[in-house]
Amino acid sequence: MKEIDIDRIQEILVTAATDIGLKILAAIVFWVVGRWLIGFALNILRKGLEQQKLDPTILRYVGSVVSVTLNILLVIGILGYFGIQTTSFAALIATAGIAIGAAWAGLLSNFAAGVFVIVLRPFKVGDFVTAGGVTGTVKEIGLFSSTIYTPDNIATMVGNTKILGDTIQNFSNSPYRRVDLKCQLAGAADQNAAMKLLREKIGSIPNVLQDPAVEVNILEFNLVGPVLAVRPYCNNDHYWQVYFDSNRVMSESLTAAGFPAPVATQNMVMKQN
Structure with missing residues (x-):
C-alpha cells in the first residue's frame, strides 16, 4: 500500500513538473517570438512614419510609447497562458497604479512634460540648446528625460519636467x-x-x-x-x-x-x- 502511494505521488510530481516545464518552455518561446514580432512591427511603423517625413523626435517618442504598450500586452498574454486571470491582473494593475502613481508622481510629470515638449516643439533632436541648466546638442527626447550632449561630449540626461519648467534657449532656431x-x-x-x-x-x-x-x-x-x-x-x-x-x-x-x-x-x- 505504501509503495503504491509513493508511486502515485511520484507520478503526480513527474506529471506536474513536466506540465510546468512545458509551460515555462512555451513562455520562453512566446517571449522570444513576441519580442521579435514587436521589433518587426516597430520597424514597419518607423518606416511608415518616415515616409510621412515626420520629425525624428516624434518618431522616437511614438516608437517608445508603442514599444512599451506592446511589451505590456505580451507579458499579460504570457501570464494568461499560465492560467492567471488577465482581468484580475488588469484590476491589480489598476489598483497598484494608484499607489505607484502617487509614489512616481515625478516620473509621471516627466512623462506629461515630454508630451508637451513634443507638441510645443521648443527644440528637436540635433538642436544646440540650453535647457534645464544644461547646454549642448539634443540627442534624444525620451519618455521621461531628454539626452543632451555637452560640448565636451558628456551625455547628460535631464528630466522633461525640469526642461519645460526652466528657460529654454535654442541656438539652432536662427540661421546664424x-x-x-x-x-x-x-x-x-x-x-x-x-x-x-x-x-x-x-x-x-x-x-x-x-x-x-x-x-x-x-x-x-x-x-x-x-x-x-x-x-x-x-x-x-x-x-x-x-x-x-x-x-x-x-x-x-x-x-x-x-x-x-x-x-x-x-x-x-x-x-x-
Missing part, C-alpha cells in the same frame, strides 16, 4: 549666431585704426558671415585702455571655430601691425620733504 569677444587695447593705441584692421582681418576668417557684417566698437574703458567689442556672425555649427580663430587673428594682426601691448601701468609720485 553672434560670437561675443573682447579685445583690450593699450591707452596709446590708435583705436580707430585698430577697429578698421580687426573688421578687415576677422571678416576674412573662414565661415564668418559677411551679412551681418563684423561689428567692432568701443565697449568700455579701463585702467589699461579702451576695450573693443568684437562680434562676428557665423552658423551655429562653426561657432567654436570662429571663436578661437577670431582670438588668434586679433592677437596676430595687432602685433604684426605694431600696436603696443596692453600693459597695466601705475604712476607713482614720490615727494621729498
Whole structure:
C-alpha cells in the first residue's frame, strides 16, 4: 500500500513538473517570438512614419510609447497562458497604479512634460540648446528625460519636467549666431585704426558671415585702455571655430601691425620733504 502511494505521488510530481516545464518552455518561446514580432512591427511603423517625413523626435517618442504598450500586452498574454486571470491582473494593475502613481508622481510629470515638449516643439533632436541648466546638442527626447550632449561630449540626461519648467534657449532656431569677444587695447593705441584692421582681418576668417557684417566698437574703458567689442556672425555649427580663430587673428594682426601691448601701468609720485 505504501509503495503504491509513493508511486502515485511520484507520478503526480513527474506529471506536474513536466506540465510546468512545458509551460515555462512555451513562455520562453512566446517571449522570444513576441519580442521579435514587436521589433518587426516597430520597424514597419518607423518606416511608415518616415515616409510621412515626420520629425525624428516624434518618431522616437511614438516608437517608445508603442514599444512599451506592446511589451505590456505580451507579458499579460504570457501570464494568461499560465492560467492567471488577465482581468484580475488588469484590476491589480489598476489598483497598484494608484499607489505607484502617487509614489512616481515625478516620473509621471516627466512623462506629461515630454508630451508637451513634443507638441510645443521648443527644440528637436540635433538642436544646440540650453535647457534645464544644461547646454549642448539634443540627442534624444525620451519618455521621461531628454539626452543632451555637452560640448565636451558628456551625455547628460535631464528630466522633461525640469526642461519645460526652466528657460529654454535654442541656438539652432536662427540661421546664424553672434560670437561675443573682447579685445583690450593699450591707452596709446590708435583705436580707430585698430577697429578698421580687426573688421578687415576677422571678416576674412573662414565661415564668418559677411551679412551681418563684423561689428567692432568701443565697449568700455579701463585702467589699461579702451576695450573693443568684437562680434562676428557665423552658423551655429562653426561657432567654436570662429571663436578661437577670431582670438588668434586679433592677437596676430595687432602685433604684426605694431600696436603696443596692453600693459597695466601705475604712476607713482614720490615727494621729498
